[in-house]
Amino acid sequence: MHVSREKPTLIDVRQGRLERPAPQDWKPGAHHSRFTVVGDLTMKGAVFYATKYGSTAEYAEWIGAETGLPVFDVRSDGVDPETYDFLILATPVIYYKLLITDWVQRNLTKLDGKPIVMVTVSGAPPGPKLDAWVGDSLPADFIANAEHVALRGRQVPAELSWFDRAMLIIAAWKNPDPVASDEELNGFDYMDKDSIAPVVALANALKGRTAVKETEAAT
Numbered sequence: 001m002h003v004s005r006e007k008p009t010l011i012d013v014r015q016g017r018l019e020r021p022a023p024q025d026w027k028p029g030a031h032h033s034r035f036t037v038v039g040d041l042t043m044k045g046a047v048f049y050a051t052k053y054g055s056t057a058e059y060a061e062w063i064g065a066e067t068g069l070p071v072f073d074v075r076s077d078g079v080d081p082e083t084y085d086f087l088i089l090a091t092p093v094i095y096y097k098l099l100i101t102d103w104v105q106r107n108l109t110k111l112d113g114k115p116i117v118m119v120t121v122s123g124a125p126p127g128p129k130l131d132a133w134v135g136d137s138l139p140a141d142f143i144a145n146a147e148h149v150a151l152r153g154r155q156v157p158a159e160l161s162w163f164d165r166a167m168l169i170i171a172a173w174k175n176p177d178p179v180a181s182d183e184e185l186n187g188f189d190y191m192d193k194d195s196i197a198p199v200v201a202l203a204n205a206l207k208g209r210t211a212v213k214e215t216e217a218a219t
């Protein structure tokens, strides 16, 4: 049985769902197996970010400069993610949750089917603790479809609001991990431009891909 989809879906070549001939040989308007090539042969991407104290904005601007992708603040720029074929979503972890969570929840339908690179910026290093916070912030399907790159940010006690400063002093006092406790109390700066390399590689690979829409789904 063949099932028609109401909404065209961008297919991620990564998932190996495209069939021969090779996408670079496809022509706009042509049909290949169950896919139709959309007019523009390369995928259009953008960096969308959330930030509280600016370090994620800095990473987003670095990624934009290295990839040539436009960069938007999800809180102030009001750009529709539907306009883009793939997205780099950059977000800090604040109080064990991704700051971009509410925006993603509001735009879940629009993001469905698009290749996503999720860039987290945190005090904690990559590992099970960070994975658990990501898992608690976003739907499992969304995470499964995204590539996650974990970067480490910056926290400067003198820049914090009095509320955040007080919360971090309490968190430091309660934290059994001596390194994390010291970072919560005294701040840290792990900002590293070179650490964006995996994000740039993923973005460049996606840029080279062919935009297609699925016209029929095989059974």
Ligand SMILES: Cc1cc2nc3c(=O)[nH]c(=O)nc-3n(C[C@H](O)[C@H](O)[C@H](O)COP(=O)(O)O)c2cc1C
Binding pocket: 050, 051, 052, 053, 054, 055, 056, 057, 092, 093, 094, 095, 096, 097, 121, 122, 123, 124, 125, 152, 153, 154, 155, 160, 164, 167, 168
């Ligand atoms: C109020 C506050 C809460 C934070 N909570 C966490 C946390 O739960 N886990 C973590 O790994 N880092 C945490 N951090 C560290 C931030 O993820 C890090 O400082 C990040 O670079 C902030 O990004 P921004 O400058 O874009 O806001 C917290 C920082 C602040 C200021």
